[in-house]
Amino acid sequence: MARVAGVDIGNSTTEIVVQAHGRPIAWQRRPTRGPKGSPGSIRAAAALLRAIESAHGIKADRVVVAPWRPVTTEVACVAEPPPDTGRIRVVDCAGHSVSGDDAVAGVPWDIRQEPPDAPSVIAVVSADTGYRDAVARVDAAAARGCPVAAVLAARDEAVLIAARLGVAVPVLDGVDTAAALRCETLFVEVRPAGHCVSTASDVWALKSLLAASDADTDALSLVSRWVRDERAAVIGLCDERRAPAYTGSRFTLTWREGGSGDLFGAIDRLAGLPVGAVREFALAEARQTLDLWGVDISSAMQARGVRSAGHSRDVVLASLADAEASDAIDLDEVFGVPVTVACSEAAAASHGARTTPGLNRAALILDIGGGTIDLVGESGVTAAGAGEMLTAAVSRVLDVPRGAADWIKRGPARRVESPQVLLNEDGSRHFAAAGEPSVSPRLVGALVARGPGGFTSFGGALQPAEWRIIRQSLKLDVIAKNVARVLATYRVSHGGNEAHDVVIVGGPAGDEELLPAIARLDAVSACGRANVAGHLGHRYAVAYGLTLQG
Numbered sequence: 001m002a003r004v005a006g007v008d009i010g011n012s013t014t015e016i017v018v019q020a021h022g023r024p025i026a027w028q029r030r031p032t033r034g035p036k037g038s039p040g041s042i043r044a045a046a047a048l049l050r051a052i053e054s055a056h057g058i059k060a061d062r063v064v065v066a067p068w069r070p071v072t073t074e075v076a077c078v079a080e081p082p083p084d085t086g087r088i089r090v091v092d093c094a095g096h097s098v099s100g101d102d103a104v105a106g107v108p109w110d111i112r113q114e115p116p117d118a119p120s121v122i123a124v125v126s127a128d129t130g131y132r133d134a135v136a137r138v139d140a141a142a143a144r145g146c147p148v149a150a151v152l153a154a155r156d157e158a159v160l161i162a163a164r165l166g167v168a169v170p171v172l173d174g175v176d177t178a179a180a181l182r183c184e185t186l187f188v189e190v191r192p193a194g195h196c197v198s199t200a201s202d203v204w205a206l207k208s209l210l211a212a213s214d215a216d217t218d219a220l221s222l223v224s225r226w227v228r229d230e231r232a233a234v235i236g237l238c239d240e241r242r243a244p245a246y247t248g249s250r251f252t253l254t255w256r257e258g259g260s261g262d263l264f265g266a267i268d269r270l271a272g273l274p275v276g277a278v279r280e281f282a283l284a285e286a287r288q289t290l291d292l293w294g295v296d297i298s299s300a301m302q303a304r305g306v307r308s309a310g311h312s313r314d315v316v317l318a319s320l321a322d323a324e325a326s327d328a329i330d331l332d333e334v335f336g337v338p339v340t341v342a343c344s345e346a347a348a349a350s351h352g353a354r355t356t357p358g359l360n361r362a363a364l365i366l367d368i369g370g371g372t373i374d375l376v377g378e379s380g381v382t383a384a385g386a387g388e389m390l391t392a393a394v395s396r397v398l399d400v401p402r403g404a405a406d407w408i409k410r411g412p413a414r415r416v417e418s419p420q421v422l423l424n425e426d427g428s429r430h431f432a433a434a435g436e437p438s439v440s441p442r443l444v445g446a447l448v449a450r451g452p453g454g455f456t457s458f459g460g461a462l463q464p465a466e467w468r469i470i471r472q473s474l475k476l477d478v479i480a481k482n483v484a485r486v487l488a489t490y491r492v493s494h495g496g497n498e499a500h501d502v503v504i505v506g507g508p509a510g511d512e513e514l515l516p517a518i519a520r521l522d523a524v525s526a527c528g529r530a531n532v533a534g535h536l537g538h539r540y541a542v543a544y545g546l547t548l549q550g
Contacts, residue, residue: 005060006546012370019547037068037325064546066345068325071371085219091234099162100170103189103199104149105209127154150188183236201228253281293385318385346374352545363501480517487523499525505541
């Protein structure tokens with residue numbers, strides 16, 4: 001009988017199963033190389049298949065693959081549009097790079113021109129001026145007696161500028177320099193990390209520094225409340241005739257049913273809407289999407305008392321491409337055997353998962369992968385946002401590379417008390433046994449998680465119990481709530497409201513903390529992992545299902 005290889009190129013992992021006589025005879029997986037469905041990912045899959053064939057002394061007669069629809073996962077800092085306060089303007093209060101500790105006011109100075117004759121000036125560095133040129137111009141002006149009080153830069157260069165300036169002044173970057181230059185007077189305040197503005201939250205001090213009038217008091221009061229939880233703020237006093245129009249956020253989305261809105265205010269709505277509610281969204285540029293799932297990391301952490309959130313939020317987004325990956329590559333040539341493209345990846349997952357012994361035949365198949373969540377029953381639902389999204393969220397929260405975050409997210413961590421003693425998340429201590437390797441002394445005080453090369457350290461300022469709260473909260477918000485959205489979409493499409501039995505496949509199904517979170521959902525009556533073909537476990541459902549479909 002012919003040997004059939006099912007090749008599942010996922011957003012994170014490529015899995016291959018070779019089947020003969022209706023049973024799997026060889027299988028292996030590797031991280032996907034490049035975007036899902038790209039020529040590089042396909043060639044890497046072919047190389048993996050050849051490695052499997054060589055290791056087992058077999059040869060696949062044909063290959064079956066699924067259609068490739070990639071998911072893009074990214075994190076953005078989204079700022080809430082400031083209120084309309086007339087000629088008193090919040091120019092900037094987002095969490096960009098800053099340096100210094102002071103509150104100053106002055107006349108804006110475009111450093112490409114001669115500085116104004118004023119008691120105090122705020123240097124404004126537009127995007128077309130590099131940091132070296134900016135430093136040279138500001139230092140030259142200061143040497144001539146120009147009273148430079150602060151520097152505002154458009155590009156992400158605050159640290160570079162501050163390190164080279166000959167004067168110690170507050171420096172902020174990521175500022176809308178065009179809006180700053182339209183102001184008559186600018187107020188700038190920067191405070192150290194962990195502190196909030198103090199002068200900007202004092203209406204009378206702010207009024208005095210901006211030389212505002214009594215008629216501006218109400219606007220100043222609103223602005224003070226707006227920026228009080230921020231570390232840095234830039235506030236301007238404008239001539240009404242030159243005041244810039246309020247344009248809202250550049251982060252937007254368009255709903256499939258019509259209308260558009262600001263991304264900042266729409267993220268929380270996604271959990272209550274069906275899969276596919278968003279048609280287009282814009283970060284750097286507008287993009288079409290079949291589905292968008294987003295989580296406001298900052299608000300999620302604030303709600304659990306472990307982070308503060310101002311008017312700029314870290315948002316993690318996953319979008320499902322509205323077109324399949326290019327098939328310009330000759331698959332038969334790459335794999336060296338005839339290649340068949342199956343109708344559906346979700347259907348393949350269902351075929352593979354339903355080989356689980358003891359499975360309730362009416363159960364829904366829930367395939368949680370790196371990029372998507374597929375639910376298959378009488379029909380199917382495919383949503384963006386899964387394992388990669390959780391990795392991106394952990395990476396942002398901990399400020400670690402995504403490669404490290406992929407291991408850190410998986411389960412409990414420990415804090416290194418000494419090279420022989422580790423503190424567990426429940427407060428108990430683990431003492432290194434005889435023959436057990438000790439931990440490097442340089443990791444003392446850090447949290448550690450098991451990685452492929454030993455311990456991976458992170459979160460030096462976090463307590464183990466605090467990290468447990470953060471980790472489990474992210475799993476709930478990123479994946480469990482997305483599963484609830486998928487189940488709600490399925491129930492609506494079938495006109496029912498009953499709970500369903502669910503069997504989970506995919507890499508995240510092995511997460512010991514994720515399964516209980518999904519089992520607690522109202523739409524789930526019974527929940528468990530698949531055991532594909534009776535011995536492959538919760539992985540390889542798509543790859544094995546492809547061989548059964550083909």
